[in-house]
Amino acid sequence: MSVATQVLFEFDDSYARELPGMSVPWTATSVPTPSLLVLNEELAAELGVDPDALRDANGVALLVGNALPDGVSPTAQAYSGHQFGGFVPLLGDGRALLLGEVLDIHGCRRDVHLKGSGRTPFARGGDGKAAVGPMLREYVMGEAMHALGIPTTRALAVVATGQPVARETTLPGAVLARVAASHLRVGTFQYAALSDDPALLRQLADYAIARHYPDAAEAPNPYLEFYRRVIDAQASLVARWMLAGFVHGVMNTDNMTISGETIDYGPCAFMESYSPTTVFSSIDHGGRYAYGNQPLMAQWNLARFGETLLPLIDENPDAAVEAATDMVNSFPERYGSYWTSGMAAKLGVPAGDRELYGDLLTLLQAHQVDFTGFFRALSAYLRGWPEPVRSLFGKPEAFDAWADRWQVLLGEVDRHAAAAAMDRVNPVYIPRNHLVEEALTAATAGDLALLCRLVEVLTEPFTERPGLERYALPAPAGFGPYVTYCGT
Numbered sequence: 001m002s003v004a005t006q007v008l009f010e011f012d013d014s015y016a017r018e019l020p021g022m023s024v025p026w027t028a029t030s031v032p033t034p035s036l037l038v039l040n041e042e043l044a045a046e047l048g049v050d051p052d053a054l055r056d057a058n059g060v061a062l063l064v065g066n067a068l069p070d071g072v073s074p075t076a077q078a079y080s081g082h083q084f085g086g087f088v089p090l091l092g093d094g095r096a097l098l099l100g101e102v103l104d105i106h107g108c109r110r111d112v113h114l115k116g117s118g119r120t121p122f123a124r125g126g127d128g129k130a131a132v133g134p135m136l137r138e139y140v141m142g143e144a145m146h147a148l149g150i151p152t153t154r155a156l157a158v159v160a161t162g163q164p165v166a167r168e169t170t171l172p173g174a175v176l177a178r179v180a181a182s183h184l185r186v187g188t189f190q191y192a193a194l195s196d197d198p199a200l201l202r203q204l205a206d207y208a209i210a211r212h213y214p215d216a217a218e219a220p221n222p223y224l225e226f227y228r229r230v231i232d233a234q235a236s237l238v239a240r241w242m243l244a245g246f247v248h249g250v251m252n253t254d255n256m257t258i259s260g261e262t263i264d265y266g267p268c269a270f271m272e273s274y275s276p277t278t279v280f281s282s283i284d285h286g287g288r289y290a291y292g293n294q295p296l297m298a299q300w301n302l303a304r305f306g307e308t309l310l311p312l313i314d315e316n317p318d319a320a321v322e323a324a325t326d327m328v329n330s331f332p333e334r335y336g337s338y339w340t341s342g343m344a345a346k347l348g349v350p351a352g353d354r355e356l357y358g359d360l361l362t363l364l365q366a367h368q369v370d371f372t373g374f375f376r377a378l379s380a381y382l383r384g385w386p387e388p389v390r391s392l393f394g395k396p397e398a399f400d401a402w403a404d405r406w407q408v409l410l411g412e413v414d415r416h417a418a419a420a421a422m423d424r425v426n427p428v429y430i431p432r433n434h435l436v437e438e439a440l441t442a443a444t445a446g447d448l449a450l451l452c453r454l455v456e457v458l459t460e461p462f463t464e465r466p467g468l469e470r471y472a473l474p475a476p477a478g479f480g481p482y483v484t485y486c487g488t
């Protein structure tokens, strides 16, 4: 049953209109008894829609795919992708739909997208469904990232379908409504580059430039400039992940956006004790997407992106390869400069001293120190309270020697002001794995209280509040090793 409802969103369909062949019109599989589990009221308001209207039956029908959006047809988008290094020419939205695009209250075009809305022509062997737990996980992780100031797609709502989903066990089904600056991926360009139509690639690039990097159109070589902008956005994004201890877990080229937003919260998790080899994903046996490999993998993906742009960058293939290679080789320096300035802020120091940062990371790893907890304990040290941070180290003298060098860099700066500045960039609360699991287990069993509480805590990550002590602590000793899953 698909019926048009009152106009909630003024949808547009520029992607389908301007890029024929890059998506197919499709409708969601309707579900008999949808019920709204969570609604992101702040995001709804940003989209210019009344949250109460989304809560009523018509709103929920739209958010679960039972009602058609006004004026546009939903589409399943086509894309390719390198999955763990192997190229898959045809992936696409197997269980997702682009409902439509809306202009938010700031005039920015945003995609409203459904995930778990039934099989599409790209479903291959998949059932097109999603379970409550993983969709709520995407909600929690996206909100946490947003509150940390890290560019991300965000969940607008999760609606339970009332239908079972067969996984290792039978789970309750759900549809996630996701909002993104766009769903253009590196894999989208890989798909267009494979098509027999050379004009399509140019149209796609022009579309992406107009939507995300409009000034690039004015550059002497707009496509090379576009490439530079995407490389820079990803360098900045991945630096932020690293500074927050975030492990994406499945950095395939179909999961890397052109906009520079984090997308596809599958097997992601936050690292606790510092180790570059940290991996959570059940299928990442070789550690390809381990915490410490993320910058390298981002650059690898961006090289694949550059390959798709070659015919646009220069009609002389050798010149195109040279220009694109130089550009992608700028990634490490861009990344390094974002990371270094981020680390300086985390430590409250003005200038970049990479050796001091490197030595700190070596210490944190050797003493298995909680990455998030360390930086808040360090600001307490500046307030004249050295024991919390010293006690994180098996041999506190090793920390003392490092702290002496750090203090020299701090110079004459006011210690309390520096501590306050550090606390503005170092979170107290991150989505700790044991807390996420606890909340999702309860939510899957029908109790959303812990989940709502967790989201509330994570929405204000930098402000320590009384009564929330357990949200700031690492997992208890018996928890883990923590394993996460893709495609759930």
Ligand code: AMP
Residues within 6 Å of the ligand: 091, 092, 093, 094, 095, 096, 119, 122, 123, 124, 125, 126, 127, 128, 129, 130, 250, 254, 255, 264, 266, 486, 487, 488
């Ligand atoms: P992901 O690992 O979520 O990035 O998904 C990789 C690809 O598998 C995408 O093309 C998805 O649309 C597809 N996919 C994942 N799960 C399912 C499912 N249950 N049914 C259909 N397609 C799926």
Ligand code: MG
Residues within 6 Å of the ligand: 254, 255, 264
């Ligand atoms: Mg994906």
